[in-house]
Every structure is written in C-alpha cells, then in structure tokens.
Amino acid sequence: MVKERVTVVDIARAAGVSKSTVSLVLQGSSLVNEVTRAKVNATIRELGYVYNRSAANLRQSKSKIIGIVVNDLTNSFFAELAVGVDTVVQSAGFVQFLANTSEKIERQREVVASMREHGVSGLIISPARGTEAADLAPLVESGIPVVLVVRDIADAGVSSLTSDNHAGAMAAVRHLIERGHRRIAFLGGFPDTAVFEARMRGYRDALLEAGLDAADGLVIGSAPSRAGGVTAIEQAMMLSERPTAALCFNDAVAFGVCDGLRARRLEPGADFAVIGFDDVIEAKTAVPALTTVSVDPQGMGQRAAELLLKQINAGKAEAESIIGSVRLVVRQSCGAAIERRTREALS
Amino acid sequence: MVKERVTVVDIARAAGVSKSTVSLVLQGSSLVNEVTRAKVNATIRELGYVYNRSAANLRQSKSKIIGIVVNDLTNSFFAELAVGVDTVVQSAGFVQFLANTSEKIERQREVVASMREHGVSGLIISPARGTEAADLAPLVESGIPVVLVVRDIADAGVSSLTSDNHAGAMAAVRHLIERGHRRIAFLGGFPDTAVFEARMRGYRDALLEAGLDAADGLVIGSAPSRAGGVTAIEQAMMLSERPTAALCFNDAVAFGVCDGLRARRLEPGADFAVIGFDDVIEAKTAVPALTTVSVDPQGMGQRAAELLLKQINAGKAEAESIIGSVRLVVRQSCGAAIERRTREALS
DNA sequence: TGACGAATTTGGATCGTTCCAATTATGAAT
DNA sequence: ATTCATAATTGGAACGATCCAAATTCGTCA
Numbered sequence: 001m002v003k004e005r006v007t008v009v010d011i012a013r014a015a016g017v018s019k020s021t022v023s024l025v026l027q028g029s030s031l032v033n034e035v036t037r038a039k040v041n042a043t044i045r046e047l048g049y050v051y052n053r054s055a056a057n058l059r060q061s062k063s064k065i066i067g068i069v070v071n072d073l074t075n076s077f078f079a080e081l082a083v084g085v086d087t088v089v090q091s092a093g094f095v096q097f098l099a100n101t102s103e104k105i106e107r108q109r110e111v112v113a114s115m116r117e118h119g120v121s122g123l124i125i126s127p128a129r130g131t132e133a134a135d136l137a138p139l140v141e142s143g144i145p146v147v148l149v150v151r152d153i154a155d156a157g158v159s160s161l162t163s164d165n166h167a168g169a170m171a172a173v174r175h176l177i178e179r180g181h182r183r184i185a186f187l188g189g190f191p192d193t194a195v196f197e198a199r200m201r202g203y204r205d206a207l208l209e210a211g212l213d214a215a216d217g218l219v220i221g222s223a224p225s226r227a228g229g230v231t232a233i234e235q236a237m238m239l240s241e242r243p244t245a246a247l248c249f250n251d252a253v254a255f256g257v258c259d260g261l262r263a264r265r266l267e268p269g270a271d272f273a274v275i276g277f278d279d280v281i282e283a284k285t286a287v288p289a290l291t292t293v294s295v296d297p298q299g300m301g302q303r304a305a306e307l308l309l310k311q312i313n314a315g316k317a318e319a320e321s322i323i324g325s326v327r328l329v330v331r332q333s334c335g336a337a338i339e340r341r342t343r344e345a346l347s
Numbered sequence: 348m349v350k351e352r353v354t355v356v357d358i359a360r361a362a363g364v365s366k367s368t369v370s371l372v373l374q375g376s377s378l379v380n381e382v383t384r385a386k387v388n389a390t391i392r393e394l395g396y397v398y399n400r401s402a403a404n405l406r407q408s409k410s411k412i413i414g415i416v417v418n419d420l421t422n423s424f425f426a427e428l429a430v431g432v433d434t435v436v437q438s439a440g441f442v443q444f445l446a447n448t449s450e451k452i453e454r455q456r457e458v459v460a461s462m463r464e465h466g467v468s469g470l471i472i473s474p475a476r477g478t479e480a481a482d483l484a485p486l487v488e489s490g491i492p493v494v495l496v497v498r499d500i501a502d503a504g505v506s507s508l509t510s511d512n513h514a515g516a517m518a519a520v521r522h523l524i525e526r527g528h529r530r531i532a533f534l535g536g537f538p539d540t541a542v543f544e545a546r547m548r549g550y551r552d553a554l555l556e557a558g559l560d561a562a563d564g565l566v567i568g569s570a571p572s573r574a575g576g577v578t579a580i581e582q583a584m585m586l587s588e589r590p591t592a593a594l595c596f597n598d599a600v601a602f603g604v605c606d607g608l609r610a611r612r613l614e615p616g617a618d619f620a621v622i623g624f625d626d627v628i629e630a631k632t633a634v635p636a637l638t639t640v641s642v643d644p645q646g647m648g649q650r651a652a653e654l655l656l657k658q659i660n661a662g663k664a665e666a667e668s669i670i671g672s673v674r675l676v677v678r679q680s681c682g683a684a685i686e687r688r689t690r691e692a693l694s
Numbered sequence: 695t696g697a698c699g700a701a702t703t704t705g706g707a708t709c710g711t712t713c714c715a716a717t718t719a720t721g722a723a724t
Numbered sequence: 725a726t727t728c729a730t731a732a733t734t735g736g737a738a739c740g741a742t743c744c745a746a747a748t749t750c751g752t753c754a
C-alpha cells in the first residue's frame with residue numbers, strides 16, 4: 001500500500017547515471033548531453049517521480065513561492081486582485097500562496113508567520129484594517145521583499161501600490177456637479193481607514209472647489225459591502241434636505257445604494273445619481289450600468305506582482321511607492337447617458 | 348545586510364541545551380521540563396528564530412499543508428467555498444494552499460503537480476470543466492487523500508461532496524408551478540457539465556410531474572455569469588410564446604436575468620418570476636431579494652474540509668460520495684412575497 | 695601518439711530539522 | 725549507600741535535493 005518514495009537516486013540508478021546528473025536535468029541545465037537528458041527524462045516519467053521541493057528549498061534556502069495575503073476574499077475586488085497576481089507570478093515560474101485574513105490582525109500575523117516558515121521569496125499584502133508599521137517590522141527586517149497593495153501603511157519602509165483615490169473621488173464629484181447636482185453625499189466605508197480618508201478628502205475638495213458647502217452631514221460611513229450601502233442610503237434619505245446624488249466608497253456599496261433606492265421606488269440613474277469606486281466586473285453588466293472610478297483590480301494585482309518580482313530579482317531595492325492612476329468610467333447610474341439620450345432625441 | 352539564518356543549533360547553543368531539546372520544545376512535547384521550555388522559548392524570541400518547514404517536511408516526509416483548487420475564483424461562490432475550507436483547515440493546524448485554474452485543464456494539471464511537489468497532505472478540488480477521471484488517476488494512485496467538491500467525476504475513485512441539484516431544481520420549479528406559472532424557462536449554464544445536467548433534469552422532472560410540456564425550447568444555455576444571464580433572458584424574450592418565470596442555473600445568472608428584465612422595463616418579481624441557485628451572500632440583500640436554492644457555499648467548504656481531514660487522519664478511507672441537501676429559500680424575486688403582502692393587505 | 699581544451703559527468707559535503715537509542719539527572723525506596 | 729524507576733536530555737544518523745571541485749570522456753590538432 002504505502003509506496004516507496006522515488007528519489008533522484010532511484011532515477012540515477014535506473015538511468016545509469018549519477019544523481020548529480022539527474023539533478024542537472026531537473027533544473028534544465030545546458031551542461032548535460034542531449035541523449036542523457038532524454039534518457040533521464042524517460043525514466044523520470046517511467047518511475048512516476050515527484051520532485052521534492054522541501055529538499056530543494058532546504059538546500060538552496062529559498063523557494064519559488066510568493067505569498068499573497070488579502071483582507072477579504074469574499075469581496076470580488078480582492079478575488080480579482082489575487083487572480084491578477086497569479087497570472088504574472090505563474091508565468092515567472094513561481095507559485096502563489098494565497099491567504100485570507102478576514103480583516104483580522106491576529107490571523108494576519110499567523111498567516112504571515114506561516115509564509116515565512118515556508119520560505120516565501122516575497123509577499124504581497126493587502127493589510128487588514130488597523131495594521132500598523134510595527135506589525136510588519138519583523139517581516140521587513142528579515143529582508144523579505146514586501147509589496148503593500150490597496151492600503152498603504154505610513155513608515156513601514158516597504159514598497160506600496162495604491163491608487164489615486166483622491167483624484168478619482170474628485171473627478172467623480174466634479175462630474176456630478178457638472179450634471180447640476182448640488183447636494184451630493186459620500187456613502188459607505190469605514191471612516192478609520194486611509195482609503196476612506198483619501199476618497200473622502202477628494203469628495204470634499206471637489207465640493208469646496210465648486211464653492212459648495214462641504215458639511216459633514218452628507219458623509220455617512222458603513223460597512224464597505226452591499227448591505228452597508230443599503231443602510232447608508234436609508235440614513236441619507238432620512239435627512240431633512242435629501243441629497244440628489246452620491247459618490248460611494250466602493251462598487252459594493254454602490255450596488256447596495258441602488259438596491260436601497262429601488263426599495264423606496266426610486267430608480268438609480270433617473271431619480272438619483274450614483275457613482276461607485278473600483279470598477280469590478282459586475283459594474284459593466286448591472287442595470288443600470290454603474291458609473292464608477294476604475295481602478296482595475298486585476299491590473300493592479302499584475303503590477304503589484306511585477307513590482308515584487310523586480311525586487312526579488314534585484315536582491316535589494318529601495319522601497320518605492322506607486323500611485324496608480326485611475327479614471328472615471330461614465331455609464332448609466334449617474335444619469336448622464338440618459339440625459340444624453342434625451343438631448344439627442346430633442347435635437 | 349544578509350542576515351545569518353538562525354537555526355535550532357544557534358538556539359541550543361544560546362540556551363545551553365542540545366538541539367534535540369530545542370526540537371522537542373518546538374513540537375510542544377511534554378517530555379521537556381517546564382523551566383527548560385521557558386528558557387528555550389525565551390531565546391527563540393530573543394534571536395528572532397524562524398522555523399524552517401522545508402527542513403521539517405523533508406525529515407518527516409509530510410507537510411501540514413492542504414491544497415484547494417477552484418475553477419473560478421472570481422465567482423463568489425467559490426471564493427466563499429474557499430473561505431469555508433480555510434476556517435476548518437486552519438483550526439486543525441493546517442495551512443491552506445489555494446490555487447485558481449480559471450477553468451483550464453492545463454493549468455489545473457500544473458497546480459496539482461506543484462502541490463504534490465510541496466507535499467500537501469490532501470487536496471480539495473473543484474475540477475475545471477472537462478476534467479476526466481484519467482486526469483486525476485496519477486494523483487489518486489499516489490495515495491494522497493482527495494475530495495472533489497461541487498462537481499463530481501464518475502469513476503475517479505475519490506470522495507466527493509456535491510449538492511442535491513436535482514431535488515433543488517425540482518423544488519424550485521414546483522414552487523413556480525404552485526404560484527400559477529405554466530411557461531417556465533431554464534436559463535444559463537454550460538450544457539456539457541454534470542451540474543447543468545442535474546439541475547436541468549430536476550427542472551424537467553418537475554414539469555413532467557405536473558403534466559406540463561417540457562419542450563427544449565425553454566432551456567437556454569449561456570456562460571454561468573451575470574453577463575450570461577443577460578443574454579439568456581434576451582433570447583428567452585424573443586420566443587413567440589414567452590415564459591413568465593425562470594429557474595436560473597445559478598445566482599450570478601439570476602442577477603443577470605434581473606438586469607436584462609429591467610432593461611426591458613420589466614420588474615423582476617412583479618412582472619416575471621426568477622429563481623436562482625446557490626444562495627450567495629448578495630442574494631439576501633439584492634432588490635428584489637433573490638429567491639434561490641441554498642447550497643451554502645461556506646458550509647460546503649467546511650464539510651469538504653472535514654471530510655478531507657477525516658481521510659487524512661484515517662490514513663486510508665473508502666471513497667464516499669456525499670450529496671448535501673439543499674433548500675429553497677423563498678424571497679421576493681419569484682413574486683411570492685409580494686403576493687403574500689397583497690393578500691394580507693386585502694384581508 | 696600525445697597533448698590540450700571543451701564538454702560531460704560525478705562523488706561527497708551540506709542545508710535544518712526530526713527521530714531513535716542511549717545517556718544522565720532526579721528522587722524515592724530499600 | 726545502593727538500587728531502581730522515572731524524568732529529562734542528548735548525540736548522531738537520517739530525509740532528498742543542490743553545489744562544488746575534481747574527474748572523466750571526447751574530439752582535434754600538432
């Protein structure tokens with residue numbers, strides 16, 4: 001029942017060469033003769049040999065693993081991010097070790113420790129809420145390349161890849177103002193995160209720029225989820241002076257806001273303008289199609305992976321902070337397309 | 348710059364004990380004296396020691412890794428499944444190695460091979476479309492415990508955990524028939540999968556049972572995604588005799604169908620009944636809330652993980668096929684709740 | 695034929711842990 | 725003081741790959 005493990009020595013014996021030669025074949029060295037290589041490869045297949053990475057890692061004290069830890073895998077933004085990372089990591093001959101922290105610092109500590117024990121060559125982290133520079137200190141001191149994505153952490157001394165949340169929010173609010181809206185809400189998200197802070201400042205700055213009042217009353221936090229969007233819009237509609245438009249913390253919130261609007265017999269787009277943030281895949285196909293600030297999660301994952309690989313290959317690179325640009329994708333949920341259609345019909 | 352790796356020997360030297368004792372402490376053996384243990388643990392922390400799992404795995408020829416491979420991580424059903432697996436795997440002291448195949452057989456072969464090389468103790472696989480028993484043969488022969496989830500593969504000789512797709516579909520269609528619908532469509536999904544087959548048979552059997560015509564015309568396949576749902580309902584509405592209700596292949600398709608309905612100024616629930624399949628988190632909060640057949644993805648992940656752990660601990664267990672039960676969750680998208688409310692208002 | 699450089703091949707030594715059998719310390723009982 | 729069981733500790737020998745320096749083969753040219 002219990003099969004004997006087939007090792008390089010077994011291959012060597014069966015193929016009539018030394019284990020060193022087999023090892024050379026395994027790593028595709030050009031030193032070995034073509035016919036020897038063929039013979040070895042044949043016996044490898046024949047005996048059903050399985051490479052033992054633990055042994056190799058031990059000797060080389062490095063692995064071909066890169067770790068990615070995300071704070072919420074059930075959020076499709078992060079699932080897509082992970083997929084983006086995977087595509088480039090994979091074609092560079094690494095394998096991805098993906099862990100989910102569910103926003104829990106303690107769990108994050110565990111998974112990072114586990115990854116270090118497995119000897120990952122680098123780590124891409126979308127930190128859990130509340131992560132501080134001190135939490136990452138032992139990791140960065142160890143010299144393992146780390147790239148932070150989505151959420152940056154001040155003074156952590158590692159590279160990061162975030163998106164230009166401030167500019168994106170400003171662009172969205174400017175667009176709303178151009179369309180004639182004056183009471184614009186900012187809905188959803190946890191107020192104690194850097195991303196919320198940046199998007200909210202962008203919202204506020206656009207308001208100020210247009211000489212509009214930027215009172216706090218129209219900023220309503222909530223969980224950054226669909227359900228959170230529902231509660232946020234409900235709260236917003238209780239206000240004595242209701243908003244006529246909203247920039248949402250992310251697309252999930254925006255979808256929730258649309259749901260909540262419909263529950264009050266208001267049609268998103270026509271009766272109330274809503275803009276999301278992220279541009280997840282569903283944004284395009286939803287009805288009405290969601291106007292949103294596109295941050296391209298897959299592309300972000302890819303760029304993060306490229307940045308990490310660069311650092312791994314460079315041995316030691318300076319920490320660089322990249323702020324990815326972002327663009328407003330105007331679809332239907334902000335009412336623009338409908339108005340255009342109306343205008344065309346009139347002309 | 349390059350730090351010397353701290354090993355058990357360094358710890359041993361610093362703590363004034365032998366490396367064997369340190370090893371004993373590391374694995375929490377009761378053989379070691381309390382004060383020695385404390386001393387060793389102190390030096391471990393002091394020197395910033397990082398356990399080397401590659402070395403341990405090599406020696407014990409086994410790892411505390413379990414692998415999970417899913418066919419589409421951007422589908423939240425599978426993301427939730429993975430989260431469910433993670434919770435139980437983690438509390439059993441294993442770490443999860445998650446890979447995404449994007450429905451590609453070739454990629455699946457690669458990730459499974461990679462996992463074997465890393466010496467996973469077991470594997471949970473949601474196979475890519477078109478996977479055959481032969482593809483898994485080398486894996487099962489190697490004696491690594493494998494559990495198939497979601498999609499079963501005939502004669503693969505491994506355990507599987509699927510859900511009762513046939514019964515779920517029947518229950519949904521029966522419900523639609525009770526509500527007075529006579530022209531019911533089955534929308535979305537790839538017709539060449541076992542899951543599609545089972546759900547479609549359930550749909551058909553319920554129709555037959557009620558003496559209704561089960562012609563092929565109302566069965567319309569598509570990609571099992573939101574976008575696929577949009578195209579499927581469009582096709583359905585082109586039919587000369589339009590359906591008044593639809594059972595959808597999964598929730599993503601159902602959401603797409605709702606979108607498509609709205610694009611034609613039809614309100615899902617009120618004007619057209621739609622039922623989904625899976626019960627992903629958004630089903631509850633969507634507007635209208637989606638009536639759907641609940642398969643509880645997280646719970647499924649948990650049960651799959653438990654099944655796998657049982658097999659790992661048992662050494663060698665018989666392959667068992669578990670078919671999880673499933674229940675219809677009636678919400679608003681099938682019109683039921685609205686009618687009930689109407690009835691109550693009248694009474 | 696012998697010499698020489700290039701192309702191939704090879705035998706240890708080694709990575710950091712665990713396991714085993716054996717040893718030493720401890721303390722109670724005689 | 726001696727014996728004996730128990731508790732605690734310990735030195736090698738693995739595990740399966742890679743790496744290095746050295747050895748072997750080969751073809752070519754003097």
